[in-house]
Amino acid sequence: MINCLLVEDQTLLRLGLANLLNLEQSINVSSQASDGIDALQKLSEADFDIVLLDMRMPNLDGLGVLEAMQQRGDKTPVLIITTFEDCDVLVKAINLGAKGYVLKNIELEEFISAINTVISGQLVLQDALTHYLLNQQSPPSYHLTAKELSVLRCMSLGMANKAIALYLDNSEGTIRNHVSQIIAKLAVHDRTQAVIKAIQNQLV
Template sequence: MSDTVNVMLVDDQTLVREGIKSLLQLAGHVRIVGEASDGLEALEELPRCQPDVVLMDIRMPRMDGIAAMTQMKEQGIQTPVIILTTFDDHELVLNGIRAGARGFLLKDVSLESLVEAIETVKNGETLIQPAVTERVLKGFTELQGDSKVEKDPVQEPLTQREIEILRLMAGGYSNKEISRAIFKSEGTIKNHVSNILAKLNVRDRTRAVLKALELGLI
């Protein structure tokens, strides 16, 4: 059996929290250590609960999931967050990625996929459900009319270092934070990011993350 994973649930609907809790209990090694009905309550409970992973809804009263993650980042709380929602709006996904979400799943996900996502982000990796990625990419092409750019193949294979940086970018890390994480200068990170954008043939960091997800690079 895998090591126990402590999880906090943040959702404004009690029935949803109870349903997810009952589902995760079937996994055996996942333990619910805290619950909150909105972002403000989550910020209050986090220091007490000390979860390994937070499952966070996006749309909640008082403080939504995006605002809560932004506050967590500002307060130096590094607990990884998986956004778990019924909404598949591509703008919400992008805002979640920018705010630092390490995972993004729709609430109709299977128990197996949910547990896999929890274990993945606990281990420092990023996981976004393929169905979500497809919707985001579709939203981009509809809004920007640049599906050709998004679908272009990689011009040159990415190095392991570049993939490592891409994963950190997907987690919402800035160049300064990446430089601290991998012990390289900020200038070196900027050069790596420029190379990543060129190799993926995209204009910005968010598109780089989405294309890397689409191609299965991270």
């Protein structure tokens, strides 16, 4: 049984999702929260297998919850429930430890599959939203080439070199070289720092 904390400020949506998910024998929405503060309180009171987290909420939003969880050392997997309007915060959320995202108009079967994917330790990135994020235009800076910016966007989404190579139709060796160039140009020590600096400088 997968024990879930559902965090969503819209009451009807939250109750509807909980009722639908509870129809699945392997899933139990054992607790619900209407905002980020409520969510953190419930996380401090009980253990959950996964947090289903909305991004836009009163009092404390999804990013605030992720930041607090990171500070606490709370490793509970988080699956974001989002809309296309939240694209600007998704990369930040993933780099704060979220294990992926689903759109609010997702089919129930896909939602259940995404939950199981996160529980199995894999990242959930829906194709439509991933494509949208990867094709956003970024202002040139740090003398990064167009290809390096594309690789950097992929890195920011948590994609490994092999996955980036497949997505951009390059060899894995070529991608490794691009990653090394990005790290050097951004004057950082590793790919994690490169992604953080890219976010800070609005490169992704």
